[in-house]
Amino acid sequence: MEASMQQFLESGLEFYVTIGILLVTSILIFIVIRTLRRKKADTILLVGLSGGGKTVLFYQLRDGSSHQGTVTSMEPNEDSFVLHSESSKKGKIKPVHIVDLPGHSRLRPKLDEFLPQAAGIVFLVDALDFLPNSRVTAEYLYDVLTKALVVKNKIPVLIVCNKVDKVTAHSMDFIRKQLEKEIDKLRASRTGISDADIAHEVTLGVAGQPFTFSQCINKVTVTEASAISGKISDVEHFIRERVMP
Numbered sequence: 001m002e003a004s005m006q007q008f009l010e011s012g013l014e015f016y017v018t019i020g021i022l023l024v025t026s027i028l029i030f031i032v033i034r035t036l037r038r039k040k041a042d043t044i045l046l047v048g049l050s051g052g053g054k055t056v057l058f059y060q061l062r063d064g065s066s067h068q069g070t071v072t073s074m075e076p077n078e079d080s081f082v083l084h085s086e087s088s089k090k091g092k093i094k095p096v097h098i099v100d101l102p103g104h105s106r107l108r109p110k111l112d113e114f115l116p117q118a119a120g121i122v123f124l125v126d127a128l129d130f131l132p133n134s135r136v137t138a139e140y141l142y143d144v145l146t147k148a149l150v151v152k153n154k155i156p157v158l159i160v161c162n163k164v165d166k167v168t169a170h171s172m173d174f175i176r177k178q179l180e181k182e183i184d185k186l187r188a189s190r191t192g193i194s195d196a197d198i199a200h201e202v203t204l205g206v207a208g209q210p211f212t213f214s215q216c217i218n219k220v221t222v223t224e225a226s227a228i229s230g231k232i233s234d235v236e237h238f239i240r241e242r243v244m245p
Contacts, residue, residue: 055100120241123160145220
């Protein structure tokens with residue numbers, strides 16, 4: 001009787017040990033899968049208002065030419081390729097997946113479809129026509145910076161002041177300061193929104209202090225470029241840092 005009871009207890013113990021091992025193994029597999037998925041974030045998103053030069057930048061990165069005949073995109077323009085500036089280098093070079101997203105307000109929700117794979121976001125600002133669009137540019141940028149996935153995954157954002165080669169273009173410092181001021185105003189105006197409306201929104205900056213990009217949880221930097229003339233070295237460097245070995 002005692003021998004049978006002992007065998008029963010031992011078999012029961014083996015059962016629970018087996019279940020425990022299976023449970024721990026499942027958890028480890030889940031962690032490994034999630035880690036591998038995070039490592040596969042190899043997409044660079046080009047976002048910004050229509051007319052900012054996103055599609056021109058896309059073709060400069062891919063082909064080394066501006067394709068001046070391009071029109072406003074109504075669908076995402078995407079491709080995986082080796083950067084044109086890297087194509088002459090010897091050895092195996094990792095291609096990058098780049099998505100040029102439409103800037104039209106009704107099409108901006110498409111951004112959410114690509115965020116899970118995003119390794120970085122390039123936000124283009126038209127330096128030539130900045131002032132008339134400063135408010136709406138800041139609103140779009142605010143929406144990007146408060147995306148839950150952008151903050152959770154700490155997706156870096158490169159703000160590119162495009163068309164700076166034009167004589168009447170605004171400077172990078174001026175654009176950065178104006179965007180920070182506009183976002184600061186947006187923070188104040190949106191405090192009156194109900195909790196239900198901002199359930200998925202992240203609060204930017206530090207309470208009681210003027211907003212600056214340095215306060216963001218994810219890294220936000222500002223640079224200048226001229227996509228149409230191919231002066232895009234800072235953008236290429238940003239891409240290399242994010243998705244290249």
